[in-house]
Amino acid sequence: MSQSLRPILLFSAMALALLAVGFGQGWSVMLVIFNLCLISAVMSVGLNMQWGYAGLFNAGVMAFVAVGGMVAVLISEPPVMAGWEAGGARILVAGVMVAAFAGLVYALRRYVSRPWMKNWGTAALLVAGYFAIRPVFEGGVTAVEAIAAASAGNLGGLGLNILISWGVAAIVCMGVAWIIGRIALGLRADYLAIATLGISEIVVAVAKNEEWLTRGVKNITSLKRSPVPRETNLQQAEWFQNLVSTLTGTAPTDANFKIAVIEASSIFVKLCFTALFSIVLAIVLFLAIRALNSPWGRMMRAIRDNDVAASAMGKNVVRRHREVFIVGAAILGVAGAMLTTLDGQFTPTAYQPLRFTFLIWVMVIVGGSGNNLGAVLGGFVIWFFWIEAEVAAQWISVNMEKVLTPYLDVALISFGEAVLKVQDGVDWLKNAAPHFRYLLMGLVLLLALRFSPRGLIPEAGAARTH
């Protein structure tokens, strides 16, 4: 098979699979999957920059996705004025103080050359900063969280259009990535992995616990997501009712008309998201391909394939790594903001590392490290299987249960009290079904890494074999 034909065939197969879902499970289900496929593809392109272009092991994809989600909330939520009046000023002052101390630490580390002064000075500044800032900050937080705790208890956001947050998320994530890059790049590859893993746990802990910021586990629901209309508004709109009536051929007086409008509104909204996400994916993909083929991209691959030689040629390896890490993080942040926009809510407990970090890794490895089209395809394929695997597992478990139940009970009882106490014999299969997809993803990753390490669409002209 020629190299140029392969992507076309694979993407056509993916399209057929999605069409099959559309005919089999309905178009609404298909669009839900497709929209998340698009977001997954953006994430996958972002991670591919870090891993595929540069060989950086980012185990904290979730951090950037969650930061993107938080930015979406903070940009689009209307401000809670009572909260700002109660404690906003103090929190702002605390923020300024954090910035001031961070500046001091930076200046110290930059202009003082003796290592012991540098390190002890940093430690002293951090301790002093902590004790200076905490009382200011805490007072503000207590005041803010006391305001209408059931409905608000936070500062709210800027009340801007949520689309703006997609860009802001990129910028904020670049800042986060810059800090991590300063610390962990230039050391062993797995140091970056552990540092990013740590940052991702901390970001999610912040989202869960800082109620003044994100309402924590009380969640933020019903985000405004203009320009995409709400289903309920759409159903009232006259032009939309007319459209449905011409498209389906049912008169507004028809008994089924109301159901048709409701269905159409749900699909229309999803299509709006599809359009927006497709535009973002197209832009990101275009830029990523351009970057990869530019001198910068070639240099990046040269560094990846032989950092010693590249460094001997005068390339600053650590600096270039930092650049590509920051750019990849920005893309992940955009995807995170897009995801929160689509969900229309922000639930910190939903951020699980297997789903938001390591699943994206499976996408990149399966799709083809270093190849942007491969990353997109990986995003589509893996998300598709992630969703459909659960459907399949449910179906299998329901059918197997009928056949296996008598044997299963016997087997579990003979294992003794142990299992019986842990699981109720008959329910065992039913409960186990949702975990099937983790097994599937693990196997897919291991098999791809072993038998097709260059992925579905391999990197063009790469001599690299693992």
Next chain:
Amino acid sequence: MTDLLNALVLMLNFVIIPATSYGAQLALGALGVTLVYGILRFGNFAHGDTMAFGTMFTIFFTGLFKSMGLSLGLLPTALLALPFGIAVTALYAVSMDRVVYRHYRVKRSAPVILTIASVGVMFVTNSVVRFMIGTNEQRFNDGQKFIIKARDFKEWSGLNEGLKLKTTEALTIVVAGMAVAALFWFLQRTRMGKAMRAYSDNEDLALLSGINPERVVMVTWIITAGLATLAGVLFGLDKSFKPFTYFQLLLPIFAAAILGGVGNPLGAIAGGFVVAFSEVMVTYPYKKFLRYIMPENLEPSGLMQLLTVDYKFAVSFIILVAVLLIKPTGLFSGKVIRA
């Protein structure tokens, strides 16, 4: 004087004893990670889930023994089940090596590829655990709960604060101590242990002197599985078993291994205790403690807690960042294997 004694008991109760036993658990975990680092030369992301896997089988065997009427009286039955749990986990680890890791070792892939393979193993192990035991919390500690009860201590000493010592805490320290002693004896004194250290120091030289790499690797996995199961079971007895918690232990464990110096067993132990003590000391509310030792008019108003427990990962992370910035080779100068 009584105030000082009260403060001391308070510290023992809520900082020193819990941190020591938590530190021993982390040290065992970090030893497993550092052994894999030293000998197989990659960061094993599946370690947390291996701990969960071993603990799960120990729980199963505990249940089996209990249904057969076996118990250890005052000690938890899990101790009896532990060798069986370790055996199953060792078998699992060795077969995972055969099926997954050996291929990359033979091909001499970059360490990061092995790390990605370990992510795959992590997914698989995680789902096996979810399949078999579910995601709920399990408590499997039976036997006597306390060695020293707070009330008895109060009556005996007449202090306000009662010293308490949980059986699991004492058990953790004793069992971990024995395991570490056995491990060091093995590494220092036996032929196989010496072969392992030689292999870790210089792979090519070790191969030249006729050391069989496959045997070294196999023994490494068996020891790692044993340490992981031990760490997981002691942690589970002391607190409780929940698969996701075990995944999250990965961060403090890696922080401990890196702090001590990657590939250095002694460092892993020191690192485990440093991480555990920092975590407990930073998240402990000192209000009551300060009330005992400060003059009456200076009593603190707040909880005097540096960080809430929700941010305990931040402690591991800050330690990690400090090590990376100041001394990337760790306290005990572990090897910095090429990326």
